[in-house]
Amino acid sequence: MxxxxxxxxxxxxxxxxxxxxxxxxxxxxxxxxxxxxxxxxxxxxxxxxxxxxxxxxxxxxxxxxxxxxxxxxxxxxxxxxxxxxxxxxTMAVPLIGRVAKDAQKPWETVLAPNAVNGLMKSIHRTASVAKAYGSLLSKSVSIVAKAVKGAEKKDILMAAGTVLKEARTAIADADIGTALKFPxxxxxxxxxxxxxxxxxxxxxxxxxxxxxxxxxxxxxxxxxxxxxxxxxxxxxxxxxxxxxxxxxxxxxxxxxxxxxxxxxxxxxxxxxxxxxxxxxxxxxxxxxxxxxxxxxxxxxxxxxxxxxxxxxxxx
Incomplete structure (x- = not known):
């Protein structure tokens, strides 16, 4: 049929x-x-x-x-x-691209970060700073508490140093790779x-x-x-x-x-x-x-x- x-x-x-x-x-x-x-x-x-x-x-x-x-x-x-x-x-957006090495010799190129690369790093830094700031606030309470309880000065300074080191690590530039990929x-x-x-x-x-x-x-x-x-x-x-x-x-x-x-x-x-x-x-x-x-x-x-x-x- x-x-x-x-x-x-x-x-x-x-x-x-x-x-x-x-x-x-x-x-x-x-x-x-x-x-x-x-x-x-x-x-x-x-x-x-x-x-x-x-x-x-x-x-x-x-x-x-x-x-x-x-x-x-x-x-x-x-x-x-x-x-x-x-x-x-999958979408792939390049984060680096070829640019002229010398304005007088445009055929000679090198790989360099593009505008998307800069945008991604800015977003990463913003998120990292927010994370570091939050960590500083939360752990500063612990440092103040130690001072109130009469902890040793060296212990307080060591705790403060640790917090600052963690914050510095958090805002360090991350390796964002060569391309931004998403479905x-x-x-x-x-x-x-x-x-x-x-x-x-x-x-x-x-x-x-x-x-x-x-x-x-x-x-x-x-x-x-x-x-x-x-x-x-x-x-x-x-x-x-x-x-x-x-x-x-x-x-x-x-x-x-x-x-x-x-x-x-x-x-x-x-x-x-x-x-x-x-x-x-x-x-x-x-x-x-x-x-x-x-x-x-x-x-x-x-x-x-x-x-x-x-x-x-x-x-």
Whole structure:
């Protein structure tokens, strides 16, 4: 049996997949390539989308499983792939660089600390001074206490000397290496909600789908998240609200038959899925839209020639 699943990812008792529901535009709208939907040429057309489906088997399979779906604009996948690419590898900022040894001979260079190097040392010195100052304050109390108790003068001086030596060691320049390295990470949030007014019932309610996509690089305990992506879909029915401008939305407080599922995904799996979906969309456009573009261009040229012929007859 033919399947329209482009790619998928399995989690613990959960699975998410992305399905082909793309639809090419009509020749009269060839430049759009993707169908926008609505009634055209006496018939109903459906918008070109990619469907995301999440199934939760936590409570069991069959009737015990929970499934939600949402239709997504094809352009979103390139945006998500861009975020995926920003979450690959480790950033390395050099702390030294080559500079001209002599202004008259710029081709002769030497390695020297750069501006980032100076900034890192300044930060280190500031932190070290704060640490040394705190140590001085806390240990000075002990020295004063010894003096109050009548300790030997030499013992007090030795204690003070030790404290000053520790403070001096704390503010000494540290070896900060040749590069500042840290994980290459970017956080991200996206939210979308849709109401299907074409399926509005006589009671004014219509199907609603909501989607949130987030990437949180760091967990609450400060460690890097192994599954930083969270995909969540909410399905249900809600009261349709028609605005004066003709736009439609829904009353969130009236939501009924609400069903919600989510899945956590690793950076690697998200990258793999977004790459496969974007490549499929590009391949689909080349395979399915080129004939429509050619037909549309031919129709446009025929209309232009017909217009020129009418103009010539009218002269």
């Amino acid at each position: 033919v399947t329209n699943v482009i790619t998928k990812c399995n989690g613990k008792d959960k699975v998410v997949d992305f399905r082909d529901k793309l639809s090419r535009s009509l020749p009269d709208e060839y430049a759009m390539m993707h169908q926008s939907g609505g009634k055209k040429n006496g018939g109903k057309t459906f918008p070109s989308v990619i469907e995301m489906v999440i199934c939760d088997f936590t409570k069991g399979t069959g009737d015990k499983s929970v499934t939600c779906s949402v239709n997504i604009d094809p352009t979103m996948f390139d945006e998500w792939l861009t975020v995926c690419r920003c979450n690959v590898g 290459h990470r970017m956080d991200y949030q996206y939210a979308m909600s849709k109401v299907n007014t074409y399926k509005k019932g006589t009671d004014g309610f219509a199907p609603v789908s909501m989607l949130t996509v987030t990437h949180d690089s760091v967990r609450q305990d400060g460690d890097l998240a192994m599954y930083p992506w969270v995909l969540k879909i909410t399905n249900g029915d809600a009261k349709v609200i028609e605005q004066a401008t003709g736009a439609t939305t829904f009353d969130g407080k009236s939501m009924r038959n609400k069903v919600e599922v989510f899945i956590q995904v690793s950076d690697r799996d998200m990258y793999r899925m977004m790459y496969r979906v974007t490549r499929f969309i590009e391949t689909w456009e080349n395979a399915m839209c080129i004939p429509v573009i050619i037909e549309g261009e031919n129709k446009k040229e025929a209309e232009r020639q017909e217009y020129l012929a009418r103009q010539k007859e009218g002269v």
